[in-house]
Amino acid sequence: MSKHLQRDLENLKRDLLAMGSMVWDAIQRAMTALVDRRPELAAELLEVDDAIDAREVEIEEECLKLLALHQPVATDLRYIITVLKVNNDLERIGDLAVNIAERAVDLASDDPIPVALEFGGMVERVQAMVNGALDALVERDTELARRVLAMDDEVDALHRAMFATLQDVMREDPATVVRAVQSLSVSRHLERIADLATNIAEDVVFMVDGDLIRHQHELDGTADRP
């Protein structure tokens, strides 16, 4: 590998990890807005999301330049293509954080529903999945990628439990329907973030091992069931 390519790949890695931090932070702020009922944080998050969007475009341009300039083949080519896809997934995670913050604004405008919703365990796992998937990518670490995949099942189970709880609330008190559906959306957005982290981890395994484990984790058969 030429020294120039090596240096440019290092820069790309640094930029992608920086974007990962921004996305992690976006999830954090969105959940704080929700749990602490602080809708003003949602406005801040819009700025963070603009920065994430701008960063996505920069990283894509960086990848295109790398391809045009170094015309890499084999491993390097596959790595850069994977970064392009991951970059896209990270931007979508940023959007989902904004969607959560929007629900936080709605929910803060009314009384809390009469049940404690435990989002903590779900958020913790989702954030660990995002970090883990990115580390797995830049370190080309398939063991770590597979640990990320295993965590997706835990998030799905927590989402299912949240759905069961909210369903009971709605049945018992129809006045809670709107707020319960909004809370369910938050849970679903978190589950989708976990799915995107799963996509990243699957891409890493494919990139390193050539194993096709994509398309095994994607069916959400349980998501909207009791």
Added chain:
Amino acid sequence: MSKHLQRDLENLKRDLLAMGSMVWDAIQRAMTALVDRRPELAAELLEVDDAIDAREVEIEEECLKLLALHQPVATDLRYIITVLKVNNDLERIGDLAVNIAERAVDLASDDPIPVALEFGGMVERVQAMVNGALDALVERDTELARRVLAMDDEVDALHRAMFATLQDVMREDPATVVRAVQSLSVSRHLERIADLATNIAEDVVFMVDGDLIRHQHELDGTADRP
């Protein structure tokens, strides 16, 4: 452009359009399973989805080969990278069709909820968006891409109306909660398919004009609101 590259790009176009047809068909089957209450169609759809997944992998490999072999720059490079991203979006649309079929299975196992849900207009627009976005890509037609973007607002409005209807049903009869939430999921899956078609159309405009209209349509501020 070399004759070889031209020929390979033609093949790529043909394969991508074939994948687009498979995805269109998947949406069609999923909605038939739902509207006609024919859960047996869901099993068929799983096979269609497997074929879509396999096709996605083939197209990605085709793109990688094209990049390694022809080392294209400028317009051709950007086109191939766009195809890579679009390919990914199409595969996700296939997943969403499966998600709809899963809800169709759940809903067919119980009585219909006591309100007629009009999915027809939404599905028609969503399918037109998928076709339009793909045609815009292969014809490099930004006018068509912009028409696809405009349709996304119509789909959002229909999703909002669906949410309002279902909310009323749940409030009036709490026994409908599970089925109403499942029906709402179908509407949301359709809205997400429209978002993915929007992503494709935005990528086309960026590819052709260099205009950055990505990230203007993405905030779903209305999705879970009355």
